[in-house]
Amino acid sequence: MNSSTMDKYFDLVMKTAAADQTEIVIYTESSALTRFSNSAIHQNMAENNSAISIKSISNGKIGTAFTNKTDDRSIIDTVKAAEKNASLSPKDDDFKTLPTGKAVISTNGYIDDTAKASPGFRADVVADIIKLTDKHDLMAAGSFSTTAGLIGVANSLGAKSIGKITEANLNLVIIGADSSSYAEFYDKDVNNLRLESMVNKAIEKTLLSAGPKKVEPGKYDVILEPAAVADMLGFLAYSGLGAQAVREHRSFMNNNFGRRLISPLVSFWDDANDPETIGLPFDFEAVPKQKVIFFDKGIAKNVVYDSYTANREGKTSTGHALPAPNTFGPVPLNMIMKAGNSSIEEMVDSKQKGILVTRFHYTNFEDPLKTIFTGMTRDGTFLIENGKIVSGIKNLRFTQSILAALDKVEMITKDRHLVKA
Structure with missing residues (x-):
């Protein structure tokens, strides 16, 4: 065709x-x-x-x-x-x-x-x-x-x-x-x-993680690679960054617009027109997609709209309609996080005790309003001591608020990677 x-x-x-x-x-x-x-x-x-x-x-x-x-x-x-x-x-x-x-x-x-x-x-x-x-x-x-x-x-x-x-x-x-x-x-x-x-x-990572050790449950400084970060942003996208979710009071953005919810180092948005992502410049209603900033230096800013939610609230559609029939409302599909000025190597070097996570597995929400999700680490989880990766460790189960984790961000890499979330 x-x-x-x-x-x-x-x-x-x-x-x-x-x-x-x-x-x-x-x-x-x-x-x-x-x-x-x-x-x-x-x-x-x-x-x-x-x-x-x-x-x-x-x-x-x-x-x-x-x-x-x-x-x-x-x-x-x-x-x-x-x-x-x-x-x-x-x-x-x-x-x-x-x-x-x-x-x-x-x-x-x-x-x-x-x-x-x-x-x-x-x-x-x-x-x-x-x-x-x-x-x-x-x-x-x-x-x-x-x-x-x-x-x-x-x-x-x-x-x-x-x-x-x-x-x-x-x-x-x-x-x-x-x-x-x-x-x-x-x-x-x-x-x-x-x-x-x-x-x-x-x-190299497979060889380095051979003979994984068991670590005690507790609180650790954690370094997340792109696949793990994309998993978290994906949960935020579908659960709370659309106008329908806000109207139905199932969004973490409710009553929080204009407030700082996460670290000032963190900004992210949706932009299908960015050449570094994969996306069409229009939605499933033929409306051109607009760049929508969700968090700017940690401050909650906006959510996305389709024509249905925009007309109902006297707004303008941002071009984020999903295929009909759609009772869930508009959802961002091209999330982008602002680059930092660091590298994973520098992050590892800065930690006396921490864990490096390649990706998550079997993740799901426990409480969408509090952005608490749970899951396992998988395919490369490493123990950091004195600024060095010292061994692989057995996979861990975690329960964590995504917004609370983003509020603790200290460093972001300057290199960005496209991930299919």
């Missing part, structure tokens, strides 16, 4: 629709995945799929319907199904209107080499990983995926956006007799993969 085909489907839906307002979202994806375990490829798969979502609004009643068939008859039937569902739904007094807007066409997130990456290319990458791990009698496991997507959104009020996007994602676990390490590559451009340095660093 291409943008011309999408325009044809847009026209068909608008000609067919009898509702007061109509919205169509089209998503087509070509994805391929190579999985490996025990230093051998065990699965290779590819999928091409398209999905079409129709939202119909009449007299304040909203209905949705879906299909993955792209022939004219199926699309027409889906429009009629959405209109029937709307007629059977209760009136939503909070709904005002779908958004209007000018067309947004984006190809900035699309890299042809990523879209055309072959099974042979992915297999060669895995083979190179195994060659490096074999030298140390270690095992490699993980997955390497490449994806190309085309997304189009239009409505009967004239809003229309179409965007192309690619993703390359390599997840790698290197396993020793009693230790393991984790590394990840996530980028729109597969050519940015620096495989040898990535694998060698993971090998």
